[in-house]
Amino acid sequence: MLDERWSEEVEEIGGTLRKVLAKQCSSEQVRAAEASNDGLSPAVAEHLSAFGLDDLEAEPDLFARIAYELGHALAPTAYVETIPVLALTGRSNVALAFSGPVPASVAQVAVIRSQGVYLEALCGDARRTTAGDLLVEHQRGHVDGQWLGDSDLADRLSRYAALVDAARMTGAGQALLQYGLGYAKEREQFGKIIGSYQGVANRLANASVLLDAAELLVRKAAFTARADVGGDGAPSAAFAIMVRAKAIEAARSVATTVHQTFGGNGFAMEYDVQLYSRRLRSWANRGERPGERLADLARSMLDPGKRDQVRLLWHHDQGIPLPRWAREADKV
Template identity: 30%
Template sequence: MRFELDADQRDFAASLDSLLAASDTVAVARAWAEGDHEPGLELWGRLAELGVTGLATEDTTVEACLAFEALGRHAVPGPWVESAAVLPLALGRDLSGTIATVAVPPRVPYALDADVAAEVFVLHDGRLHTATVGDRVGSVDRSRHLFRVTPGEPVGTLELRGGLGLGVLATSAQLLGAGERLLSDSVAYVKQRRQFGREIGSFQAVKHRLADVRIALDFARPLLHGAAVTTERKYVSAAKVACSDAAYLAARTALQVHGAIGYTAELDLSLWLTKVRALRNAWGSPPFHRAAVLEALGAG
């Protein structure tokens, strides 16, 4: 089967990418990490006007994946997975006018950005409950503010098809987008950095490393889109594994080709390096999803 985006999907992805490219998302992410949410909330409003927050309720999972890939590529902060992908279907209502977040222990033990969310929920004993926000927990990604929560009143049920599955897909798409950005920045850097009188991108070893990343990302994308079409658990888990591995390879390669400067927080590359590290285990780690695929295949 050959999967290709139609013209409307390509136009939507292009318009979203254009908006984010003009929004200085690096500055937005850095401000969010420091606790200044105003630029991020302003960007949230513009994306809501474009329809990003309503994609889940419209059952347009492919378009949702395109949107979340763009969010990952531009390091947009905020509880997008929770508020725009998981909760609208879990609650059965449109959340485009507000920001909400949810914790789903044990795979998602903390509520992301509960300090800016108007509604906070937690999955407890198989049901969705309102939640009381507790202490903040540190994250390797400084733009991800995690909070402990305790359950309150039950409000509904969180189904795999409507909430958890789309949460995994959205996180996978963010990883894919972050991996693409890391690869793009790495390619640009190796064309500029000179060593032994030559650009380091001309060295065969560097070319091979970047080519491996390109192949991994290209293999992950059809898995993601295929999972978005079927929404079956085994395909969703396979997409999370592929996107996690591809993005992690992109992060390790980017760090290697950038050398010592790649370790500095001042370099914008750090925004994507830390985001990949955090998202890799968000909504289920690669070992968890590999086990889900094996189980679905009858391999125990």
């Protein structure tokens, strides 16, 4: 049964991970990692390994929550980029090099060829992004790599990547929004708290609505991956498109809104706004732009025949009972 909230198990693990990351990802520690040679934090890598993430076997909702928490903490790690291959093949420290750069720290990448998905050693020159991390545009090797799977696996990996990318952006966006709200409640201008001005409050409220919608889509997309609802281990094609597009929209909105809330202080390095916004923009600009695929999906929704083929779009069409929160609200 679909429940738009995280399950109790996922909440427990996510909450524990947040406590671990809180000790390793203060703004000072994130800044220190950004200034390092590879833009990563050895301490974070050590704690994630001790947490058991390198060998984790889990459902998509848990991996999505992990990506959400890593984004929320701005964790200096390449783990999110390796989740799809880990989740679907069991191989760790392998990133997708399907449609964009990958972290320079990964040992291997998965690439698409005519026969399917292959594993290759990462090859290429690293460049530092505005977010402080090092990325590599993988140069395909001349020697055949190791075959991982057919074109079906490539499609599933791409859809899974959309889920965890969206989850990370949503987590970081929620953290940035809370940072902006805290500032709006304390900063005074013209003798009044700036959060009391309608123009400021309305923009923050609109950003909050977009982020809540993105987080809801993350959980719904993860739900469509489950075998017990007909999924194949990765989000359905329609929800993979929607979840990434919505997360990008929400991330850009909250970054712009919080910068406006801070005014000139938002561009000052001593404030944390730029730590979040630089990463959100970097993550949003990686990979395929969602506009064309989102437009194709929108056109298909206008065709009743194609629309009815989209799984789990409407609860009542699928005979899914009301989610737990709705039933509990009815009792109040």
